[in-house]
Amino acid sequence: MKLLDPGTEIDGFIVHECIHSGGMAHIYRVGYANSARDPGFPMAMKIPRMTVRDGAENIVSFEVELTILPALSGPHVPHFVAAGDLLRLPYLVMEYVQGxxxxxxxxxxxxxxxxxxxxxxxxxxxxxxxxxxxxxxxxxxxxxxxxxxxxxxxxxxxxxxxxxxxxxxxxxxxxxxxxxxxxxxxxxxxxxxxxxxxxxxxxxxxxxxxxxxxxxxxxxxxxxxxxxxxxxxxxxxxxxxxxxxxxxxxxxxxxxxxxxxxxxxxxxxxxxxxxxxxxxxxxxxxxxxxxxxxxxxxxxxxxxxxxxxxxxxxxxxSPLPHDQIELSPILMVAVPHDDVSDVTLYSLREAVARSLGIRPGARLACVTVISPSAASNSDSERSETALRRLHLARLKQWAQPLPLTGHSVSYHVLEAGDVAQALLRYAEGNRVGLMILGAATHGLQLQRFIDTVPIRVARDAPCTVILVKQQLPFDALGAGGHGADEGHRGQGGQAVPEPG
Structure with a gap:
C-alpha cells in the first residue's frame, strides 16, 4: 500500500504527515475532521503494510494489537481511540505522545x-x-x-x-x-x-x-x-x-x-x-x-x-503475569521507633514471618520514619549520619530473627513530618504489593473520630494492608503459636483475615 497523501480523510480522520515508515506499518499524525470531537490530545494512525512482499505476521500482529491495546490502561501505554474495518482498511488510532x-x-x-x-x-x-x-x-x-x-x-x-x-x-x-x-x-x-x-x-x-x-x-x-x-x-x-x-x-x-x-x-x-x-x-x-x-x-x-x-x-x-506478581510481591513493613513496646515489635515480626512463609518470592523492605526535627537537632552532618545509622542498625536488629533465607531484604530510614503520607508515597513509588504495620492502640470507637496513621494508610494505600494487633508471646504460644492479626484491607476496602 502506497503512502497516504496529507489531507486524505478516513472515517472522519484527516491524515497529516507520515511520522514513521517501518517494516510492518506506516504511522501518520491525524486529527478529527470535526473539531468538536477533539479528544484533548494529539493522535496518530497506524496502518499495517499489506503488499504481496509483506509477510503474514504483519496482519497477524496488527490483529494482536487491535485486541490488546484497548484492554490496557494507565500512563505507560497510549490511549486507544478507534479502529478501522479489517476487511476494508485496517487501522488503529491512538494517542500520539511527545517524547x-x-x-x-x-x-x-x-x-x-x-x-x-x-x-x-x-x-x-x-x-x-x-x-x-x-x-x-x-x-x-x-x-x-x-x-x-x-x-x-x-x-x-x-x-x-x-x-x-x-x-x-x-x-x-x-x-x-x-x-x-x-x-x-x-x-x-x-x-x-x-x-x-x-x-x-x-x-x-x-x-x-x-x-x-x-x-x-x-x-x-x-x-x-x-x-x-x-x-x-x-x-x-x-x-x-x-x-x-x-x-x-x-x-x-x-x-x-x-x-x-x-x-x-x-x-x-x-x-x-x-x-x-x-x-x-x-x-x-x-x-x-x-x-x-x-x-x-x-x-x-x-x-x-x-x-x-x-x-x-x-x-x-509460566504462571499468569498477575499470578507471578502475587507470588513475588514487594512486602513492606513499617517498624515504629518511638513510643513502641516490645509486644508491638514482636507482633509485627510474627506477621511478617507468616506473610513471607506463604510468599516464597517476596522481597522485604523494612521501613521506619523519623521526624525532620530529630535530624535537624543534630549539631553536625556527622551526627545526622550517625542518627540514620542508629535507626538502620535497629531495623536490622529487629529483622534478625526473621526467616529470610531465599528472600531479598533492604532497610530504609525515611525523614518526614507526616508518617502516613511518607509510608503511602514509599508504597506507591516502589510498587509495594503488601504493607504490614501496627494497628493503633486506641479503642475502635475512638478510632471513628481520630484519623490515626494506620487508618489513613489502610484507607489510602495502593496495595493490600495488614494491621497487626499487639499479641504477647505467651498468649501466642497458648493459641498454638499464631499471633492475632486485625485483618488486612485491599484497595476495595474489604477486611479479611490474613491466611496462615
Missing part, C-alpha cells in the same frame, strides 16, 4: 559519552522502563518485543511502551502462537524461552530490559544481532561478557542487576519488574554476588556444561 525513544537517546549519546551514560542515568531510565513493564504485567499482558525503538521517554522521566503487535495477553487467544510456528521477536532482545516458543512469561520482558541496560552501559549488544536460528539459540546457554569488561568504571551493583536480568533460566532472573525497578532505585541495597564482581566471562568448561543442560531443557508453562 524521544530510547533508540534516539542511544543515538544522541554514543558509548564514549560517559557523562550521559553514567550509572545513575542508566538506573533512572531503567527504573522508569521497569515500572512501565510492571504496569502492563499487572494487567496480565507481556509485551514480548521490548527494544529501544518501542520505549518512549517522556520529559518528566517516565516511560511509555509502544507497539503491542507481538504481545501476549492472558485473557485473549495468542494468535501469534497459533498461526506462526517460529520464534517471534526482535533477535537482539528476544529471551531464551521465546526462542523455543514459550510466550506469556513476564520475565521475558525483564530479559529484554537487561539487554537494553547492557547496551546503555557498554554501547554493545550482549548477544549481538543474530540472523540464524543457531545464533538465537546461543542465549539458552551463553553468558555475555560482563559489562565491567567493557567499562571498568561501572559499579558492581549495576553489573549485578544487568547480569541477573540476562540469566538464561527465567527463574534466576528478577521475579517481577517491580523487583528490578526497586534495585535500580536503591543501588546501595543491591545484594552483590559473584555476578557483580566478574571481570571476564565464564570459561569454556562452564559454557559446555550450560550447553549440555540447555540441550535437554524443557520449558514449563
Amino acid at each position: 524521544q525513544t530510547l533508540q534516539h537517546w542511544l543515538d544522541q549519546h554514543p558509548a564514549r559519552d560517559l557523562g550521559a551514560r553514567s550509572a545513575e542515568a542508566i538506573a533512572r531510565i531503567g527504573a522508569a522502563l521497569a515500572m512501565a513493564a510492571h504496569s502492563i504485567h499487572e494487567q496480565n499482558c507481556c509485551h514480548l518485543d521490548l527494544k529501544p525503538a518501542n520505549v518512549l521517554l517522556r520529559p518528566d522521566g517516565s516511560a511509555l511502551l509502544l507497539d503491542f503487535g507481538l504481545s501476549c495477553h492472558a485473557h485473549y487467544p495468542d494468535l501469534l502462537a497459533e498461526e506462526l510456528r517460529k520464534a517471534v521477536g526482535s533477535p537482539a532482545w528476544i529471551a531464551p524461552e521465546q526462542v523455543v516458543g514459550v510466550r506469556g512469561d513476564l520475565r521475558s520482558d525483564i530479559f529484554a530490559i537487561g539487554v537494553m541496560l547492557y547496551e546503555m552501559a557498554t554501547g554493545e549488544l550482549p548477544f549481538g544481532a543474530p540472523s540464524t536460528d543457531g545464533g538465537l539459540r546461543q542465549r539458552l546457554w551463553m553468558t555475555p561478557q560482563p559489562p565491567r569488561a567493557h567499562r571498568a568504571d561501572l559499579p558492581e551493583w549495576l553489573q549485578e542487576i544487568i547480569l541477573r536480568c540476562l540469566e538464561p533460566v527465567a527463574a534466576e532472573r528478577y521475579p517481577s519488574a517491580a523487583h528490578l525497578a526497586f534495585d535500580l532505585a536503591n543501588p546501595e541495597q543491591v545484594q552483590l554476588t559473584e555476578r557483580g564482581r566478574r571481570t571476564q566471562g565464564p570459561g569454556l568448561r562452564k559454557h559446555f556444561k550450560r550447553w549440555l543442560k540447555a540441550a535437554g531443557m524443557h520449558y514449563q508453562p
Whole structure:
C-alpha cells in the first residue's frame, strides 16, 4: 500500500504527515475532521503494510494489537481511540505522545559519552522502563518485543511502551502462537524461552530490559544481532561478557542487576519488574554476588556444561503475569521507633514471618520514619549520619530473627513530618504489593473520630494492608503459636483475615 497523501480523510480522520515508515506499518499524525470531537490530545494512525512482499505476521500482529491495546490502561501505554474495518482498511488510532525513544537517546549519546551514560542515568531510565513493564504485567499482558525503538521517554522521566503487535495477553487467544510456528521477536532482545516458543512469561520482558541496560552501559549488544536460528539459540546457554569488561568504571551493583536480568533460566532472573525497578532505585541495597564482581566471562568448561543442560531443557508453562506478581510481591513493613513496646515489635515480626512463609518470592523492605526535627537537632552532618545509622542498625536488629533465607531484604530510614503520607508515597513509588504495620492502640470507637496513621494508610494505600494487633508471646504460644492479626484491607476496602 502506497503512502497516504496529507489531507486524505478516513472515517472522519484527516491524515497529516507520515511520522514513521517501518517494516510492518506506516504511522501518520491525524486529527478529527470535526473539531468538536477533539479528544484533548494529539493522535496518530497506524496502518499495517499489506503488499504481496509483506509477510503474514504483519496482519497477524496488527490483529494482536487491535485486541490488546484497548484492554490496557494507565500512563505507560497510549490511549486507544478507534479502529478501522479489517476487511476494508485496517487501522488503529491512538494517542500520539511527545517524547524521544530510547533508540534516539542511544543515538544522541554514543558509548564514549560517559557523562550521559553514567550509572545513575542508566538506573533512572531503567527504573522508569521497569515500572512501565510492571504496569502492563499487572494487567496480565507481556509485551514480548521490548527494544529501544518501542520505549518512549517522556520529559518528566517516565516511560511509555509502544507497539503491542507481538504481545501476549492472558485473557485473549495468542494468535501469534497459533498461526506462526517460529520464534517471534526482535533477535537482539528476544529471551531464551521465546526462542523455543514459550510466550506469556513476564520475565521475558525483564530479559529484554537487561539487554537494553547492557547496551546503555557498554554501547554493545550482549548477544549481538543474530540472523540464524543457531545464533538465537546461543542465549539458552551463553553468558555475555560482563559489562565491567567493557567499562571498568561501572559499579558492581549495576553489573549485578544487568547480569541477573540476562540469566538464561527465567527463574534466576528478577521475579517481577517491580523487583528490578526497586534495585535500580536503591543501588546501595543491591545484594552483590559473584555476578557483580566478574571481570571476564565464564570459561569454556562452564559454557559446555550450560550447553549440555540447555540441550535437554524443557520449558514449563509460566504462571499468569498477575499470578507471578502475587507470588513475588514487594512486602513492606513499617517498624515504629518511638513510643513502641516490645509486644508491638514482636507482633509485627510474627506477621511478617507468616506473610513471607506463604510468599516464597517476596522481597522485604523494612521501613521506619523519623521526624525532620530529630535530624535537624543534630549539631553536625556527622551526627545526622550517625542518627540514620542508629535507626538502620535497629531495623536490622529487629529483622534478625526473621526467616529470610531465599528472600531479598533492604532497610530504609525515611525523614518526614507526616508518617502516613511518607509510608503511602514509599508504597506507591516502589510498587509495594503488601504493607504490614501496627494497628493503633486506641479503642475502635475512638478510632471513628481520630484519623490515626494506620487508618489513613489502610484507607489510602495502593496495595493490600495488614494491621497487626499487639499479641504477647505467651498468649501466642497458648493459641498454638499464631499471633492475632486485625485483618488486612485491599484497595476495595474489604477486611479479611490474613491466611496462615
